[in-house]
Amino acid sequence: MFRRLWSGLPKDPEYPSDLKELGYFVNEKDEIRSIENPDNYFNFFLTKNARHNERQRYAMNAACEKEVHSRLKALGLEMVLLPLGITSSSEPYVPIFASADLKAKSRVVLIFGESSQDLGILAHRVLGGSGGVDRGSLLSIVRGLQQQKSGPEDDSAPGIIIANLAQLIWSPELERALSQVAAEAAPMPSAVHGGMLVTDEKNRVAENRTAKDHVRYIFEKVVPACTRADAALEIIGLGDGADIVEDYLDRGVTWGRLQGRVRCFAILGGFKYVDEMQCDSFKAFLREKACAWVIASDPLGTLISGPDGNPHTTTFTRHGCPVYSGGEPCYVECILIKARSAVLDWLQAVALTPKGSAHYMNPVVECTYADEKLPASLDPDWSKWQDAPLDQQPPVEFGTADPRAGISDDEEDGDKWAAKPEEDEEDEEDV
Known part of the structure; x- marks a missing residue:
């Protein structure tokens, strides 16, 4: 009997958290490239061992x-540590x-x-490929915002708060917060351990246990403690982050407290269904002072829909709210x-509107199609085409599906359709 x-x-396996020691550098294009071969980006498939990768x-x-x-x-x-008041980085x-x-x-x-x-x-x-560090991170957004004005009579740049909806798992061993993906790849006692066991008592941060808790903490604790009471708030939400923020704001009590401060809302890639919202005043705010940029193959800024949606896409x-291609x-x-310039330009236009949130309103937009009513010849119900006038019926061409059509009578031989050998075969016995 054996015992392991x-x-x-x-x-x-251990790898250093340093670009140079990992064999990479940032080139003149701000892209991370391999030191050994500067034409190459990051190579994930370093070995055939998944844990090493x-x-x-x-x-x-x-x-x-x-x-x-x-x-x-x-x-x-x-960098601000939450909950506010933390005095040691060893605390969650x-x-x-x-x-x-x-x-x-x-x-x-x-x-x-x-x-x-x-x-x-x-x-x-x-960030780690074509585009570079600034472009693949919020650095480009921060730089753009710092070049803007805060209002028609305020030339100072706006303040910025970057929330953290991902790194909510506390690692006592590493003394840092991790995302779910990082927690699965964090150092383990061995290469065959199944992963980190996450418990509320050991691995969660007070008042920031979930992404919803974190959004609530930002609005109810960070904003009151770190900003002026009369400062206008502008929101940028990405993906499920936008959905979580909308869920939080879609409450009568919450929106009643914040609607005087929130100036506008930029929604990028969110999927919150407006018909499921309960707060009528928040829905009115979305119609008047929010814009959405969505996944689409259309050029950036193409109008996809008005506030009531577009059933044709x-x-x-x-x-x-108005929806544009991202x-x-x-x-x-x-x-x-991709939509950085459009989003920043819109935020600046809102901020420069006289008296800000009190007077800014989205322009009335409507997305229409030239072929909303198709002619009879293009009616998708092809079973009724024969009922249309003759001059509106689609043209009909008669032909044959016989692949031998056009072959002369003397070529009408079954051998012509057989596979022709490349050259005459020799008798194998004579070779």
Whole structure:
């Protein structure tokens, strides 16, 4: 009888969370490339062992996060630990970023990303590939906002709060918060352990246990404590982050407290169905002061739908506000990257409207089609085409499906259709 000891299990692979030590660098195009071969991006399939690949990706993501965070700090943002009042980084916390001079701002932009992306990251497929670090993260958005004005008579840049809906799992061993993806690839006692066992008592942060709790904490604790009471709030929501924010605001008590402060709402890739909302005043706000950018193959900014939806497209349009193409046909995480200029221009236009939220209104838009009523010849019910006037019936051409049509009589031989050998076969016995 054999017994395997814990000490006999294979050790979990270790990789350094540093770009240079991992064999990568940031080139002049701001793209992460291989030091050994500068033409190559990150190579996930380092080995045939899945655990090794996952651990390398974990280290790479951590290195990219360090790069993004250092740049955000260089732009004047500070990391804030939640819940507020934490004095030691060894206590369970969730990190967010906020402008250092937030209390002095008359305009504050709240950014709620997807619950699958690390703090400050938009899309690793862009950050670690074609596009670069700034483009694949919120750095490009922060830079754009810092070049804007806060109002017609306020030339100062707006304040910024970057929420963190993903990193809500606390790791006591690493003394940091992890996303669900990172928790699965985090260091384990061995390479064959099944993953981190997440419990509320050990791995959750007070008042930020879920993404919904985190959104509530941002609005009810961070905003009152870190911003002026009269500061206007502008919201950018991405993917399920936008849906969670809408769920929170779609309450009579909540919206009654915030509707005087929330100036506008940019929804990117959300799927919250307006007909399921309960608060009529919030639905009126969406119609008048919100815009949505969605996945679509149309050019950026193409009008897809008005506030009442568009039944003539397969794109989800029941947002309750004007809907535009985000210029991204496939991935929700890439919508803000592609639609950055359109979103920032819209936010600036709202902020520069005299008296801001009191006077800004979405323009009346309507999406119509030239062929809403099809002629009889194009009626999709082809069983009735013969009832239309002769001059409106589709043309009919007669032909034959016989593949031998057009072959002369002397070619009408079955051997002509047999497979022709490339050359005469020789007698194998003579070879």
